[in-house]
Amino acid sequence: AQTVTQSQPEMSVQEAETVTLSCTYDTSESNYYLFWYKQPPSRQMILVIRQEAYKQQNATENRFSVNFQKAAKSFSLKISDSQLGDTAMYFCAFWDSGGYQKVTFGTGTKLQVIP
């Protein structure tokens, strides 16, 4: 079974600074997808960024980018120019694209952006 580990339960960052959230996973699959989701206090889970395992290029969405290291099974999220609205829980997710297409979430990292 796949496992997803987020080793930082809580983090804080000053507004306008850069922060990196870590995520590691364990799988024997070669084809899969990785996601970062954001859950602000309003509780709506929002997709932040996605990465396809067969693509070597790291995904980028505006201020959000990932560092995908397939061999190391690492998928970290970098938030640049942090804004107060980035305060939220961040979840890393692994999606097995095989027959059963199961999704596994990490335990989350609570990010606080400090003004």
Place this chain on the structure above:
Amino acid sequence: KAGVTQTPRYLIKTRGQQVTLSCSPISGHRSVSWYQQTPGQGLQFLFEYFSETQRNKGNFPGRFSGRQFSNSRSEMNVSTLELGDSALYLCASSAGPPLGYTFGSGTRLTVV
């Protein structure tokens, strides 16, 4: 395009009762998944439905059940409620893994 709609938003029930939660996915999404979220356990997968069939199931007791209708709307039911069932229940729909999930706002269930 309308998002994923979950009803009701909040629910208070008494131990031993049963409850039904509803989820309307994004139009065209045939897969609907349900998650239970609690502070201590994080996001726990309940089950996934695809074209009216349960495709995946998590490790929850049989008191938790679900179904999906021909229009892809889904319901989950919890019978004989226990205090530990108090949680945020999230529904997510998907058109396939490359696009990921779109989540609803959740139903906050409190069992007293």
